[in-house]
Amino acid sequence: xxxxxxxxxxxxGGEEWAGPDPNPSPSLGGCSDPVSVxxxxxxxxxxxxxxxxxxxxxxxxxxxxxGDKEPLSSLAAEFQSGSPILQEKIKLxxxxxxxxxxTRGDGNCFYRSFMFSYLEHILETQDKAEADRIxxxxxxxxxxxxxxxxxxFTFEDFFSA
Numbered sequence: 001x002x003x004x005x006x007x008x009x010x011x012x013g014g015e016e017w018a019g020p021d022p023n024p025s026p027s028l029g030g031c032s033d034p035v036s037v038x039x040x041x042x043x044x045x046x047x048x049x050x051x052x053x054x055x056x057x058x059x060x061x062x063x064x065x066x067g068d069k070e071p072l073s074s075l076a077a078e079f080q081s082g083s084p085i086l087q088e089k090i091k092l093x094x095x096x097x098x099x100x101x102x103t104r105g106d107g108n109c110f111y112r113s114f115m116f117s118y119l120e121h122i123l124e125t126q127d128k129a130e131a132d133r134i135x136x137x138x139x140x141x142x143x144x145x146x147x148x149x150x151x152x153f154t155f156e157d158f159f160s161a
Contacts (some may be wrong), residue, residue: 056091066116 072094072145079086101116103109142159146152 063102063104065104067102067113069101071099072097075100 072090074086075093076090079090101113103113103116119134122134138159142155145155
């Protein structure tokens, strides 16, 4: 993919995203961030996975946690002025996938995307045994959090529905 210049650190020494790790982990195949994909478009970089680094700032994007399905043609339209290589890669995605869902880039986008897709798959296949297994695991997680001293009101919203 080539070298991507290191993004400057945010003023004030915060923990904000500051670009790719200059010392990538060999266990990740040389990728410093396997979730976020940066696409070079004439010197501008777009975080294709998660949007902007800090969506919680007032002027940041207000994406839902998980968006509705969109056709891959919407992605192609966004990058129509991008490189021909990028356009070809979007076409290749279309051969295997029919749609995409955008997720809010808040540091949990990979986990949220993975679980949403997994649960959607269970619904589509109507795998009752797997749905029951997941419900048992969720209840175990709740008990584990309580046993570790977490106060229930700090996580109860995640278990309601």
